[in-house]
Amino acid sequence: MPQDLHLKDHHSELRLFRNRMLVALVGVAVLLGVLVARFYNLQVVNYDDYRTQSDENRIQVRPVPPTRGLIYDRNGTLLADNRPSYNLSIVHERVQDMDATLELIGRLIQLDDADVQKFRQRMQRRRPFEPIPLRFRLSEEEIARISVNEFRLPGVSVEAELVRYYPLEKLFAHSVGYVGRINERELGRFTEEDVRRYRGTQSIGKVGLERSYEDRLLGEVGYENVETNARGRVLRVLERHDPKPGQSLTLNLDxxxxxxxxxxxxxxxxxxxxxxxxxxxxxxxxxxxxxxxxxxxxxxxxxxxxxxxxxxxxxxxxxxxxxxxxxxxxxxxxxxxxxxxxxxxxxxxxxxxxxxxxxxxxxxxxxxxxxxxxxxxxxxxxxxxxxxxxxxxxxxxxxxxxxxxxxxxxxxxxxxxxxxxxxxxxxxxxxxxxxxxxxxxxxxxxxxxxxxxxxxxxxxxxxxxxxxxxxxxxxxxxxxxxxxxxxxxxxxxxxxxxxxxxxxxxxxxxxxxxxxxxxxxxxxxxxxxxxxxxxxxxxxxxxxxxxxxxxxxxxxxxxxxxxxxxxxxxxxxxxxxxxxxxxxxxxxxxxxxxxxxxxxxxxxxxxxxxxxxxxxxxxxxxxxxxxxxx
Missing domain, CATH: 3.40.710.10 (DD-peptidase/beta-lactamase superfamily)
Incomplete structure (x- = not known):
């Protein structure tokens, strides 16, 4: 056996190994501590904030417009009714390229320059994630075309809405009057309370009784919490507070x-x-x-x-x-x-x-x-x-x-x-x-x-x-x-x-x-x-x-x-x-x-x-x- 052969120092190696293990364990413990602290921060300290942000991506608060009050003559003949209408609406936040979306919609259904111009005007006064109407009174064929191409139109939806209808047409136009879409001039006169009351409502009384009794006919807005997917489609209604319908009018008119x-x-x-x-x-x-x-x-x-x-x-x-x-x-x-x-x-x-x-x-x-x-x-x-x-x-x-x-x-x-x-x-x-x-x-x-x-x-x-x-x-x-x-x-x-x-x-x-x-x-x-x-x-x-x-x-x-x-x-x-x-x-x-x-x-x-x-x-x-x- 050679004379210069040294025997291994097992005690030194064991001590070195233990020191390295200790350092590693301390490192793992520190990292685990950081991870636990981060989890604690996310799950406990900032739980409410992050849950709210998550819910905002998943849950939307939508206004539910009230049903406008009906108008009858003295004998119960209906003079102003509400009838369902299907409208095309867009949630701006769900659309990546608005111009391309509008162009695609224009190829699917009739869409003129006036519709687009009014849509862009409405977009200026909208609330976040609020559907903005683009076209009113869609036909069944137009609804079908939009539905077939739904996968190509994120943020676009067809929504049902009650709109005013006057069954006797010309007979009471100058007394009952009519409603119309809220314009910029009317919106400029709105108070904060008016803005709240008209959330989800597109129309306002313009002339006649529709204008003079607007406060009575309008009703009070409700709201609902809805769950949506990543494309903005509604999956389910989580909570709903019903609106209060407007008061109906009975007239002296015959x-x-x-x-x-x-x-x-x-x-x-x-x-x-x-x-x-x-x-x-x-x-x-x-x-x-x-x-x-x-x-x-x-x-x-x-x-x-x-x-x-x-x-x-x-x-x-x-x-x-x-x-x-x-x-x-x-x-x-x-x-x-x-x-x-x-x-x-x-x-x-x-x-x-x-x-x-x-x-x-x-x-x-x-x-x-x-x-x-x-x-x-x-x-x-x-x-x-x-x-x-x-x-x-x-x-x-x-x-x-x-x-x-x-x-x-x-x-x-x-x-x-x-x-x-x-x-x-x-x-x-x-x-x-x-x-x-x-x-x-x-x-x-x-x-x-x-x-x-x-x-x-x-x-x-x-x-x-x-x-x-x-x-x-x-x-x-x-x-x-x-x-x-x-x-x-x-x-x-x-x-x-x-x-x-x-x-x-x-x-x-x-x-x-x-x-x-x-x-x-x-x-x-x-x-x-x-x-x-x-x-x-x-x-x-x-x-x-x-x-x-x-x-x-x-x-x-x-x-x-x-x-x-x-x-x-x-x-x-x-x-x-x-x-x-x-x-x-x-x-x-x-x-x-x-x-x-x-x-x-x-x-x-x-x-x-x-x-x-x-x-x-x-x-x-x-x-x-x-x-x-x-």
């Missing part, structure tokens, strides 16, 4: 009466307003021509809107509420009552009518509509019956214009009626103060002569004329006109604005004059009473559209159709116990007996032929609730 008035008005431009004399409830509210409100619900096309807005007949214009027309001789019964109350005339007062009237120290002749006049000793009843202008010229010449203005105001002229519809116009009944402020001129006696006949500066809406007539019919109770009868099943009581005070014999004189308008052989409203088994009281009117030079006669043939006189008629029925008041205006209709009175007659005929229970608000029923009116 669908059958509305249809009768609309059809009898025919192709004429004009308006018909019928009011319940005993409550102020609006029974009919017609403006023609009209339009189909369904066109606006999901966004009207440019072509359709241009056809409506460029039409010379202006179908979007609400003539009953916003049309301001000279009231003409329809004001004479009201003026007669005011003249009696102020002592300007009495039952025995008469005038001589040669066909014109001349003011003292004035050479101008104020013509009567009847060129040869109404003869001698024309009293108040004859003046109303035959619509004698000279009698009222004489009354106005001896009457203070401010007193005349006060009478008109008490009957609802020259100010908004307060009806529960938006954008009403006030009309105008002038006064000294008004003329000096508006024209910078004093009041002249000739102005009073024009005003007493509803001409000159005087303007009134068909609604105001109906309110005036209803106030006469119930002998001075001035009600606020109401379209809505009940909200959410809770009736709205009639609202009395004030009472017009007059002596009973004065009311009797005016009633007699309005009765003779219809039933006297010389009355100007004979056409309205034909074929009715109850009595009607009324007053005709003619409103000049263009002026006629002194000494010239009105020549219909020499004027363009739209420059001819408007035909007006106001009336109430039945005479012995008034229930319903009506105003009819036909633009450029000229002859009330031909175009306006037949409309009023058919409205009266329909309403008074109803079973008593159908018109309970308009009159008293007998003990067993049976029978018919009239």
């Amino acid at each position: 669908a059958r009466l509305q249809k009768v008035a609309t059809e009898t008005l025919g192709d004429n431009r004009g308006s018909v307003v019928a009011i319940d004399v005993k409550t102020g409830g609006v029974l009919a509210f017609v403006s023609k021509p009209s339009f189909d409100p369904n066109l606006f619900v999901t966004g009207i096309s440019f072509q359709d809107y241009r056809a409506l807005s460029d039409s010379l007949d202006v179908p979007l214009f609400n003539r009953a509420l916003q049309g301001q027309y000279p009231a003409g001789s329809t004001l004479k019964p009201m003026m007669a009552l005011g003249g009696l109350a102020d002592g300007v005339v009495d039952a025995e007062y008469t005038v001589n009518d040669p066909g014109y009237y001349v003011l003292p120290n004035d050479d101008r002749r104020y013509r009567d509509w009847k060129r040869w006049g109404h003869g001698k000793n024309v009293d108040l009843i004859q003046a109303i019956t035959e619509s004698c202008d000279v009698y009222f010229y004489d009354m106005a010449a001896r009457w203070n214009i401010d007193q005349m203005h006060d009478v008109a105001t008490r009957f609802g002229l020259g100010a908004k009626t307060g009806i529960d519809l938006p954008v009403e116009r006030p009309g105008l009944f002038p006064s000294r103060e008004w003329k000096r402020g508006a024209r910078g001129l004093p009041w002249f006696p000739g102005d009073s002569l024009n005003a007493v006949l509803g001409q000159g500066f005087v303007l009134a809406t068909p609604l105001q004329l109906a309110v005036m007539t209803a106030t006469i019919a119930n002998r001075g109770t001035h009600y606020r006109p109401q379209v809505v009868k009940a909200v959410g099943g809770r009736e709205q009581p009639p609202e009395i604005l004030h009472h017009v005070e007059a002596r009973p014999e004065h009311w009797d004189l005016v009633f007699k004059g309005m009765e003779q308008v219809v039933y006297n052989i010389r009355g100007t409203g004979k056409a309205v009473g034909k074929g009715l088994d109850f009595k009607v009281a009324g007053k005709t009117g003619t409103a000049q559209v263009v002026g006629i030079a002194q000494g010239e006669r009105y020549d219909s043939e020499a004027l363009k159709e739209r420059h001819r006189d408007h035909a007006l008629f106001v009336a109430f029925a039945p005479l012995d116990d008034p229930q319903i008041a009506v105003s009819v205006l036909v633009e450029n209709g000229e002859h009330s007996s031909e175009v306006a009175q037949p409309v009023a007659r058919e409205v009266f005929r329909d309403w008074m032929s109803r079973p008593l229970e159908e018109t309970a608000d308009a009159g008293n029923t007998d003990s067993n609730g049976e029978g018919t009116r009239g």
Whole structure:
């Protein structure tokens, strides 16, 4: 055995091995400690944060829009419904390339530039992970195409939505109105509370009752937590809080009466307003021509809107509420009552009518509509019956214009009626103060002569004329006109604005004059009473559209159709116990007996032929609730 061979030092090797093992164990322990600490940090310390982030990838909170309240007429006929519609929506966060996605969708279904532009506008005001509608009212074929290509369209989904539908279309467009998509201007006026309330809702009331009762019809938004996959598809609903539906409206309007008035008005431009004399409830509210409100619900096309807005007949214009027309001789019964109350005339007062009237120290002749006049000793009843202008010229010449203005105001002229519809116009009944402020001129006696006949500066809406007539019919109770009868099943009581005070014999004189308008052989409203088994009281009117030079006669043939006189008629029925008041205006209709009175007659005929229970608000029923009116 060699001498230089050294024996192994097992103790040293064992000690080295133990040191290395110790270092390794310490290293493993440290690493395990770090791992445990990290696990602890993830699973305990930051558990809530990371769970929330995980849930945000898996669970989405989606708003659930409320069902909009329905609208019914007084007899339960549905005027505004909600119908399902399938819309194409996109969640922006789920789409990697929006332009490519839109291009692909455009190859699958019809998608025009307007759809894309509106989509990008909506995308600017969206909430995170909120579906943004791109196309509304998809057809079954379009739904199928999207479904087949679903794997190519992450973030794209077809969603069901209830949208507004108006089953009677044009019939109630100017009263019920319509909803439309929320635009940028409306969104800019939203408060934070409004933003919350309209989450998930794309529409808002634009005109009519849909606008004025928006808060009641809208309801309250709900929400649901849904689980989604990586492509944004909903797997299941984890939690749901149901929305609160909007309140339904029951109207005073009567669908059958509305249809009768609309059809009898025919192709004429004009308006018909019928009011319940005993409550102020609006029974009919017609403006023609009209339009189909369904066109606006999901966004009207440019072509359709241009056809409506460029039409010379202006179908979007609400003539009953916003049309301001000279009231003409329809004001004479009201003026007669005011003249009696102020002592300007009495039952025995008469005038001589040669066909014109001349003011003292004035050479101008104020013509009567009847060129040869109404003869001698024309009293108040004859003046109303035959619509004698000279009698009222004489009354106005001896009457203070401010007193005349006060009478008109008490009957609802020259100010908004307060009806529960938006954008009403006030009309105008002038006064000294008004003329000096508006024209910078004093009041002249000739102005009073024009005003007493509803001409000159005087303007009134068909609604105001109906309110005036209803106030006469119930002998001075001035009600606020109401379209809505009940909200959410809770009736709205009639609202009395004030009472017009007059002596009973004065009311009797005016009633007699309005009765003779219809039933006297010389009355100007004979056409309205034909074929009715109850009595009607009324007053005709003619409103000049263009002026006629002194000494010239009105020549219909020499004027363009739209420059001819408007035909007006106001009336109430039945005479012995008034229930319903009506105003009819036909633009450029000229002859009330031909175009306006037949409309009023058919409205009266329909309403008074109803079973008593159908018109309970308009009159008293007998003990067993049976029978018919009239």
